[in-house]
Amino acid sequence: MDHRLERVLFVHAHPDDETLSTGAAIAAVAADGGDAVVVTCTLGERGEVRPERQTDVDEVGVGEVRRAELDQALRALGARGRRVHGFVDSGMQWLADGTAGAAPDSPETAMAKADVDDLADALGVIVEEVDPTAIVTYDADGGYGHPDHVAVHRASVLVARRYDLPLYVRTRARADVAFPLEPVRERVLAALAAHRSQLEVRGDEVLHVGGQTQRLAEVEHYRLIEPRPARPARWTLRIGAGLAGAVVGVIGTFSHQQLPWGLALSLLAAVGLIGGIRAATGSRALTIGAVLGLVGVVALVAIDPLGRGAFGTERALVPANLAGWLWTLVPTLVSLVALAWPDAASMRRIRMAADGGTTTGREGDRP
Structure with missing residues (x-):
């Protein structure tokens, strides 16, 4: 697939989501001469951090540490960044069914409590500035149920409909578009290494700060859920x-x-x-x-x-x-x-x- 004329908007909730979920796609668009723009809606202010980054967190806070890591990751991927302001990380707790939920003490400005129209309006401002040819984000369940991811998905659907843009979501099964990891592996690994407060790469696996392991996907699959209306x-x-x-x-x-x-x-x-x-x-x-x-x-x-x-x-x-x-x-x-x-x-x-x-x-x- 030729991405040289593409300007793709990747919409995510927290720093590191862009690389963990859509890293191969971002790097592939950039490597082919396209314009990959990553929108981040929060700085992951309520996330845990690995011990080796605790000193930095004590000095400037979790959000600033993760902002700097995101800057480095985007440079590795070849992307540029935009930020939605006005919303903060909802935090997370694991629910009995194995999915993620918002932390019980999440603030009123948390994404999980945001009006989806307000979030879509904020995202729409960036869409008008960037003028993308497509939007990419999480599937309807946010990957594993995280309420911030789900909120981003819902807002992205609204924005895609408002601006007549095709919307692709990451999916586990084969779908409409596939991005293999191998051609951009070094870029993705460098971006993952940038998020050192959140994870560690061990061979073909990612060890998260909470102890969970995630195997690197050799191919990222995306499904088109909101096609662009025919221009005629x-x-x-x-x-x-x-x-x-x-x-x-x-x-x-x-x-x-x-x-x-x-x-x-x-x-x-x-x-x-x-x-x-x-x-x-x-x-x-x-x-x-x-x-x-x-x-x-x-x-x-x-x-x-x-x-x-x-x-x-x-x-x-x-x-x-x-x-x-x-x-x-x-x-x-x-x-x-x-x-x-x-x-x-x-x-x-x-x-x-x-x-x-x-x-x-x-x-x-x-x-």
């Missing part, structure tokens, strides 16, 4: 919106001088079409199509750029009277408002900012 279908919708706008523009141009109902119905149709598309779909692209169709027709007739009169009749279709000016200006003003109106994700970010909440931040290429 999207363009068809945009063209359809443009044609609908043109139809309303033509009918309104011929009928707006019939007072009062012709003008009222023409304006109602124009406002309803533009505002309705923006409100119902939230899509600026579809709204732009309708605006170009409707306002374009009115502008060509009313402004008369060729200077020959509308259909050679000296502005007979849109005369310079009150009805003509209303038909010329009202659809234009409604179009500007509809295009400028924030979408649902933006409104949530505005409310969070007004409440003093934290969304996301950017620290150069640091995670």
Whole structure:
């Protein structure tokens, strides 16, 4: 598979997840000339640490130690990092069924307690900045049930749907895409070695800080769960919106001088079409199509750029009277408002900012 034109966003909850779960894929994308961007949602602040790193932890804290390790791991993999701010590690406890759960004393800002829409909004800011061609994250169970991993999966699904992006999840069985470890083994081993507060590589196995062992996967398998909608279908919708706008523009141009109902119905149709598309779909692209169709027709007739009169009749279709000016200006003003109106994700970010909440931040290429 040629990854030279790919820009892939790998979304993870904690430092070291990126290498343990998707290290071969990240390294392969980077090695083939693609752009691998790793998003980390917390610094694993509540994680255990190996004894040899305890002195560093005592000086700067667990989060800062793991941040530095993540920087080193990303350099080894050839990736760059981004960080979602406003959420912290939930901690972990093993449940009776063998899966992982949040620590009983996890704080209110823990990912396990986060609203999935807020997490998706924060991730969406990074998606808009990076403009990826695909997203990769955990499967629905987070790999082993960790609630932070599950939260990241759910938020990634929402973001993939909002931005029409394909979403791949790591799976144990053969699926749609496979990345063998061998071509990038040295990169992955170097990245694992960077996370020395959390693990130790022993041959073909990883020894975790909690005593668990994990065998290195010789092949990483990924399943496509959110395919990108076909581009021709999207363009068809945009063209359809443009044609609908043109139809309303033509009918309104011929009928707006019939007072009062012709003008009222023409304006109602124009406002309803533009505002309705923006409100119902939230899509600026579809709204732009309708605006170009409707306002374009009115502008060509009313402004008369060729200077020959509308259909050679000296502005007979849109005369310079009150009805003509209303038909010329009202659809234009409604179009500007509809295009400028924030979408649902933006409104949530505005409310969070007004409440003093934290969304996301950017620290150069640091995670």
